[in-house]
Amino acid sequence: MKLTPIAAIDLIAGQVVRLTQGDFNQKKTYSSNPVSVAKQLEQLGFERLHLVDLDGAKAGKPQQLSILAAIARETSLKIDFGGGLRTLEDFESVLNAGAQQVTLGSLAVENPALLENFIAQKGASKLLLAADVRNGWVVTRGWTSQSTLAISAYLRNWLQKGVSEVFVTDVANDGAMRGPNFALYQQLLTELPQLQLIASGGIRGPGDVQKLSELGCSGAIIGKALYEEQVPRMRWIELLKKGVYAG
Secondary structure, X not given: OEEEEEEEEEEEOOEEEEEEOOEEEEEEEEXXXXXXXXXXXXXXXXXXXXXXXXXXXXXXXXXXXXXXXXXXXXXXXXXXXXXXXXXXXXXXXXXXXXXXXXXXXXXXXXXXXXXXXXXXXXXXXXXXXXXXXXXXXXXXXXXXXXXXXXXXXXXXXXXXXXXXXXXEEEOOOOOOOOOOOHHHHHHHHHHOOOOEEEEEOOOOOHHHHHHHHHHOOOEXXXXXXXXXXXXXXXXXXXXXXXXXXXX
């Protein structure tokens, strides 16, 4: 298994921000120029970008499509985009703006038929399924609502519907810079060996990425660790020059 590091940019009001555990009251702003940040990430060696429209997530409608279009136009990054997508028209607008995938989380729990329709029209490769987890249960609505769905059974259901690539976030770890939930990812990969699992939340540096690769993860979303620069940029460059980690 090879792992692909994926850079993350979260957007509020056109600015690059990071939240701690999804809390809008724990927001830190890093840049007012997301296109420039995306270019810098590409120069470091990243090939994929996880772009999150936090305004859209609040509004229930994408708010940052112009930034998506600019990043797609000015970089060669493979972009997945999420935040406030509720309709097939929203999905189409995101793909037309330059994203290669739409990222969907809460909607997969609340309106699975819509996702099945999208998969039938566009193919599962256009969907990046997001699963947020707290204590083994799927949570939705910005982590404020806990479902009755156990994460393993939930993912197994979507695998049977053709979805293969999923990113899983342990919400207790996201933005906390205390390491990923390795035990959770090991459990999921053991139970669902066909899963292309992207780890998200808590990644501190290349050492965590290496361990996730060894577990068998196909990707790792890296956010705060890039912006806090607790890890020297050269460490990331060394990682990315390899293209991918071989697990």
